Amino acid sequence: MQITSWYTDNFEDRLTGRYITIKHILPLLDSYRNIFNVSVAGFSEMGVEIPLVTLGKGAKKVLIWSQMHGNESTTTKALFDFFKYISVNNQQTAQLLSQYSFYVLPILNPDGAALYTRENANNIDLNRDAEDVSQSESRVLRSIFDSLQPHLCLNMHDQRSIFGIDGPKPATLSFLAPSADALKTITPAREIAMELIVKMKNYIQAYHHNQIGRFDDTFNQNCVGDSFTSSGSPTILFEAGHYPNDYSREQSRSFVFYALIALFDLDTASQNNSLDYKEYFTIPENQKIYKDVVLYNVRVDGEDNLQTISFQYKEKLLHQKIEFELYFDSMQEKNNVFGHQHFDLQGGRILVNSHQNILIDKKTATIFDITQNLMLI
CATH class of the missing domain: 2.30.40.10 (Urease, subunit C, domain 1)
Incomplete structure (x- = not known):
């Protein structure tokens, strides 16, 4: 299958395992400086730089951040697989970069990544700091969000191996269109996020067994995704989970790669103009089973x-x-x-x-x- 070979050909083998830090990604970012714009968005509480990768010149602005929780590295690996894929100059990637402008923070929480902790150096969960914006890392993300007013946000995480879906099957990748209020109102921004999740889910299921879940959508204004959705920006939470015999999560990262391929229409098989956001609610909800x-x-x-x-x-x-x-x-x-x-x-x-x-x-x-x-x- 073409998509399988895409992943194999673009697997970034310099990033493997669960322990991924700034020291691991800086050499890779250096290798992309002639292709992408690599800058420093700000600094962590411990003074470590937070890199920002910008690419594309399109009108649609996409803000992506990974490792907000330092010990959740699967999506970071998948982002570098995606970077490798779109660094190849062909018709598909040229069209992508003419339509979109990407702003990517591969590791938002470098201190937590080095310590392999969910929290940052001050023991603060950055995904519960949306209201207070008390941490340097939170202020970096909020500043970029406020200046960009992005058309789409991707909040990329790992979930624990306890999560599964009916079957039973492990929830290898779960999505969430965060709520904008306590009533879980389907706002225009949330409806867009739901439709895009449906597109990714349908595409992945064409190549894999049904191991796609839906995360709980209880509203929490302290969570960044809920906050950004409340502000009117469609936001999608990615949660990379367990795949059988894959505690290093090299198979799970492939699910994230496939999702990105589908999300940005890089395979014609994913292009579907008749998406129904209501199908989002047919995705089985995560269970701790x-x-x-x-x-x-x-x-x-x-x-x-x-x-x-x-x-x-x-x-x-x-x-x-x-x-x-x-x-x-x-x-x-x-x-x-x-x-x-x-x-x-x-x-x-x-x-x-x-x-x-x-x-x-x-x-x-x-x-x-x-x-x-x-x-x-």
Whole structure:
């Protein structure tokens, strides 16, 4: 398929894994200086530069920012895949850059990116700072927004592996057209965002199984997307999620790349003039239904009934690399939770770290099925 080869050909292999910082992207930005305009939009709370990439000369102004949360890097990788694609001078990209002017902040929160934290250096969630605009990073974004008055905003994030949709399936990419008020009024700006999400969803589903979700649209004026939508600018929230056996999220980033291809009509298959915003509400809403590892039908001392035991990975920054450490999450009789890895113990017992008792606050290194004499993890 053409789109698959596009992604393979434009995969930016200098950015891989989950730990992506300013130090990783600056060499790439330097390589694009003869093609795109690369400048410094401002500085973080710790004085680190926040790069701004501008490209195109079109009338439609698009503002994009990624890694507002420092530990959410999948969309940053996808943006550089997109940069690589549109840096090739052909008829499609020439038309794109004649129609649009892009203003891209690849890493809005460089301090959080370096620390691998959601928050910035002052422990402030920048996506809850839209009203106060108390942080340097927030002021950079707000200043650009106010000066541009963009026709479209893309607010790009990662979501946790707990999210899934009916099926069940992991929510590999979720979208949101943020509300403009507490009544969730479908304003003209929000209707545009909904139509564009429908276009991206339809295009991705033509190449993938249905793993597209819709994020909760409860209004929060402190959230940047809600604030910008209230101001009249169509805004779309991207949430890159889990794909089976892809904790590095290299498959998830492909979904974001495909979405951008569709959004800006770079494939004729995505061009559809008969979009209905109401179809947005048919996209299944995200549900917190997944755990990273689930053991079903486990015999536990002191419990009359078989138990479902769940474990979750915690992401730890160690030696400039993200390590995934497994920890006990919950135990219940119900088996209404799904696992990215799952095992049916059929009444068997387990040893966790060679102990019969589950160690709640300890890293889970091994899970052993005593009955089957089998190492599960």
